[in-house]
Amino acid sequence: MQDDPLLSVRDLSVRFHTEAGTVHAASDVSFDVDRGETVCIVGESGSGKTVTSEAITRLVPQPPGEIDAESVDFEGEDLLTLPEKRLRTLRGGSIGHVFQNPQSTLNPVYTVGRQVVEAVRLHRDVSKAEAREIAVDLLDRVGIPKAGERFDDYPHEFSGGQTQRVVIAIAIAGEPDLLIADEPTTALDVTIQAQILRLLRDIQDEFGMGILLITHDLGVVAEVADRVVVMYAGKVMEQGSVFDVFENPSHPYTKALLECLPGRRNAAEGIGGTLPDPTDPPDGCRFAPRCPHAVDACREGDQPPAVNVDGADDHVASCVYYQAGYDATVVQNAGVAVATDDADDDTARTDGGERDD
Numbered sequence: 001m002q003d004d005p006l007l008s009v010r011d012l013s014v015r016f017h018t019e020a021g022t023v024h025a026a027s028d029v030s031f032d033v034d035r036g037e038t039v040c041i042v043g044e045s046g047s048g049k050t051v052t053s054e055a056i057t058r059l060v061p062q063p064p065g066e067i068d069a070e071s072v073d074f075e076g077e078d079l080l081t082l083p084e085k086r087l088r089t090l091r092g093g094s095i096g097h098v099f100q101n102p103q104s105t106l107n108p109v110y111t112v113g114r115q116v117v118e119a120v121r122l123h124r125d126v127s128k129a130e131a132r133e134i135a136v137d138l139l140d141r142v143g144i145p146k147a148g149e150r151f152d153d154y155p156h157e158f159s160g161g162q163t164q165r166v167v168i169a170i171a172i173a174g175e176p177d178l179l180i181a182d183e184p185t186t187a188l189d190v191t192i193q194a195q196i197l198r199l200l201r202d203i204q205d206e207f208g209m210g211i212l213l214i215t216h217d218l219g220v221v222a223e224v225a226d227r228v229v230v231m232y233a234g235k236v237m238e239q240g241s242v243f244d245v246f247e248n249p250s251h252p253y254t255k256a257l258l259e260c261l262p263g264r265r266n267a268a269e270g271i272g273g274t275l276p277d278p279t280d281p282p283d284g285c286r287f288a289p290r291c292p293h294a295v296d297a298c299r300e301g302d303q304p305p306a307v308n309v310d311g312a313d314d315h316v317a318s319c320v321y322y323q324a325g326y327d328a329t330v331v332q333n334a335g336v337a338v339a340t341d342d343a344d345d346d347t348a349r350t351d352g353g354e355r356d357d
């Protein structure tokens with residue numbers, strides 16, 4: 001018997017009604033996050049990662065936003081139709097959220113300790129003194145040295161890496177089952193970045209929570225993901241286990257992204273062209289205008305359905321070439337597979353998603 005996923009998102013779409021027109025920020029996005037699992041949403045800037053993650057708990061302001069979905073199921077409740085009051089209990093409680101801009105999470109006029117205490121008391125019925133104890137413990141656990149002494153310091157007295165640790169402490173204050181972390185390491189240098197990723201992993205091991213991690217950095221994905229959702233221009237292009245997606249990238253967009261990794265063919269140039277206008281996305285596959293393999297069928301109708309690309313039934317790509325009557329080898333054999341025969345270049349290779357510590 002298999003447990004239901006912790007989070008199950010089906011056909012989630014987010015539009016913004018603006019003076020310039022309707023922005024199609026995310027369209028028919030579907031994925032699951034299991035308990036204890038890390039799912040990464042990856043894609044270029046503007047592909048709809050943040051909007052998707054914030055729509056899960058309906059944080060996208062409506063209006064100008066408009067969220068719809070078949071369902072957004074979290075622990076048996078449909079977040080899409082849940083009363084706002086219940087949703088507020090879940091936010092910061094069962095669902096922790098680390099926002100893309102950590103500075104905006106902390107209020108500069110209150111001490112860090114007070115803000116962690118507030119997060120604790122919001123979701124746990126404890127006295128002030130107990131909350132303080134829990135807060136110090138949380139700060140300690142996320143690696144703030146001498147947490148008790150730092151308790152009454154203000155946010156500006158913390159470095160970027162420490163600020164991110166505090167933000168994570170606040171996000172886990174409610175002992176979440178799901179942690180949504182939006183580019184949690186982007187602003188940090190590589191050493192600190194590695195520490196923060198390790199911290200998230202340690203917390204996950206301890207609490208068994210599911211993590212939805214948003215990043216544009218494939219290096220981060222290789223480091224932490226169990227599964228990967230590749231987004232482009234608001235649509236899911238490909239998804240599968242980290243092993244399948246890195247070893248057998250199947251959508252031309254995923255291949256193009258991987259070719260931009262350090263040491264790869266397009267490391268310097270990046271993917272040619274730009275994202276389509278989100279108020280007027282192209283017909284057919286949204287990547288077609290930049291795709292070297294695009295044929296007429298790629299420019300017609302809707303985004304191609306997600307179809308199984310190999311034996312693994314959870315590895316799917318939304319590409320015309322995997323449909324009956326097309327020769328999938330045209331896209332499968334192109335690109336990354338031939339780009340590297342350099343054994344040193346293992347940036348994109350992972351050990352099948354296994355953790356190496």
Ligand SMILES: Nc1ncnc2c1ncn2[C@@H]1O[C@H](COP(=O)(O)OP(=O)(O)OP(=O)(O)O)[C@@H](O)[C@H]1O
Nearest residue numbers: 016023025044045046047048049050051052216278
């Ligand atoms: N409040 C808003 N009003 C109008 N358009 C918006 C709004 N918020 C986001 N968008 C648009 O939605 C699209 C997706 O944005 P989103 O922030 O989700 O991208 P992202 O993948 O998170 O990018 P980044 O890597 O830069 O964080 C973009 O075209 C963006 O301009």
Ligand code: NI
Nearest residue numbers: 049050051100
């Ligand atoms: Ni974002």
